Amino acid sequence: MSQLIAVIGGDARYLELIRQLKQLPDTTIILVGFDKLEQGFMELNEMELDELDQSKLDAVVLPITGTDAKGNIETVFSDKVINLNKDWFHKLKKSSIVFTGITNDYLSQSANETGITLIPLLERDDVAIYNSIPTAEGAIMMAFEQTDHTIHSSNVLVTGFGRVGNTVANKFSALGANVSVCARSIRDLARITEMGLRAIPLEKLSENTHNCDVLINTIPSPIVKKEAIQNLPVNAIIIDLASKPGGTDFEFADKRGIKAILARSLPGIVAPRTAGKILADVITQILEEEREAL
Ligand code: NAP
Numbered sequence: 109m110s111q112l113i114a115v116i117g118g119d120a121r122y123l124e125l126i127r128q129l130k131q132l133p134d135t136t137i138i139l140v141g142f143d144k145l146e147q148g149f150m151e152l153n154e155m156e157l158d159e160l161d162q163s164k165l166d167a168v169v170l171p172i173t174g175t176d177a178k179g180n181i182e183t184v185f186s187d188k189v190i191n192l193n194k195d196w197f198h199k200l201k202k203s204s205i206v207f208t209g210i211t212n213d214y215l216s217q218s219a220n221e222t223g224i225t226l227i228p229l230l231e232r233d234d235v236a237i238y239n240s241i242p243t244a245e246g247a248i249m250m251a252f253e254q255t256d257h258t259i260h261s262s263n264v265l266v267t268g269f270g271r272v273g274n275t276v277a278n279k280f281s282a283l284g285a286n287v288s289v290c291a292r293s294i295r296d297l298a299r300i301t302e303m304g305l306r307a308i309p310l311e312k313l314s315e316n317t318h319n320c321d322v323l324i325n326t327i328p329s330p331i332v333k334k335e336a337i338q339n340l341p342v343n344a345i346i347i348d349l350a351s352k353p354g355g356t357d358f359e360f361a362d363k364r365g366i367k368a369i370l371a372r373s374l375p376g377i378v379a380p381r382t383a384g385k386i387l388a389d390v391i392t393q394i395l396e397e398e399r400e401a402l
Contacts, residue, residue, distance in 0.1 A: 110134040111166040117141040117181040117190060118171045121376050124384025132392060141183040141190050157190050162199045167395060172209025179214055197222045207391055229387055238386040239375050240275035246374025247276055247347050251322050254345050254367060260284035263319050268326035269296040272349055276324055277305055320344050325355045332356040337364055347371055
C-alpha cells in the first residue's frame with residue numbers, strides 16, 4: 109500500500125531524514141518550507157502549504173521544535189510564514205500520524221481535538237538516549253574550545269543523571285576526567301558509584317564545586333545557583349545543556365566572571381547527519397509497524 113508523507117519545515121538534520129524516508133518503498137514525500145534549497149532538491153515535490161491536500165496525507169513530519177503557541181512553524185530553509193491553524197489539523201485524516209520533536213499545548217490540543225496521533229519523538233527514551241551521544245560529543249567539543257587544559261585529569265562535575273547526564277558522565281570519564289555526578293535519587297547515586305564515578309547528593313552541590321574545572325548541567329530546573337557558582341574556581345566554565353532557559357543563574361555567573369554557556373541543540377550542530385538518522389530510524393520503524401497493523 110502506498111503512503112504519502114509531508115515534511116513541513118525542519119533544519120539540517122532533516123536533510124538526512126528526508127534522504128532516508130525517500131528510500132521507503134511505495135512512499136511519496138512532499139516538502140513544504142524547503143524553497144531556499146536548490147531547485148529539485150532530491151527530486152522531490154516541493155509545495156506551498158496551501159497547495160497541499162492534507163486529507164490525503166498518511167504522515168506529517170514537523171520540525172524538532174514543532175509549532176509555536178499559534179501554530180507557526182520554524183523554517184530554516186524558507187523565509188515564508190507557515191502556519192498550521194486548527195482548521196488545518198481538522199482536515200487531516202483521523203488515521204494520520206504527526207511527528208514532531210517536542211510538543212506544546214497548541215499541538216497536543218490540536219491532536220486531541222482531531223483524534224490524530226501525535227508523536228513527540230524527543231520524549232521517547234530510545235531517541236533521547238541515541239541523541240545523548242551527539243549531545244555529549246558537543247559538550248566535549250565545547251570543553252575543548254572553552255578551556256586551555258586537557259579533559260584528561262580535569263575535574264568535571266555533571267549535574268543530573270538522566271539520559272543526557274549519564275552519557276555525558278560516561279564519555280568524559282572515558283577521556284580520563286575525574287568525573288563527579290550530582291543526582292537526587294539514591295538509586296542514581298548508587299549507579300554513579302557503581303560506574304566508578306564520585307556520587308554527590310544534589311543538596312551538597314555547592315559544597316563540591318570548589319575544585320571543579322568544568323560544570324555540566326543537564327537538569328532543566330534552577331539548580332546551579334549562587335552558592336554553587338560562588339565556590340567555583342575563577343577559571344572554571346559552566347556548560348548548561350538543559351532546555352531553555354537552562355538551570356544556571358547566568359546573571360550571577362556573569363557577575364562572578366565565570367564563563368557560563370547555554371548550549372542548545374547540540375546534536376543538530378555537531379552531528380546533523382547522525383541526528384537526522386536517529387529520527388528517520390524511529391519514524392521508519394513506527395510507519396512500518398502501522399503498515400503491518402493494517
Ligand atoms: P531526563 O532523562 O529526564 O533527565 C533529567 C535529569 O534531571 C534527571 O536526573 C532528573 O532527576 C533531573 N531533574 C529533573 N528535574 C529536577 C529537579 N527539579 N530537581 C532535581 N533534579 C531534577 O532528561 P534528559 O533526556 O537527560 O535531558 C536533560 C535536559 O537536556 C533536558 O532539558 C533536554 O531537553 C536537554 N537536552 C539538551 C540537548 C542539547 O543539545 N543541549 C540535547 C538533548 C537534551 P530524576 O530522575 O530524579 O527526576
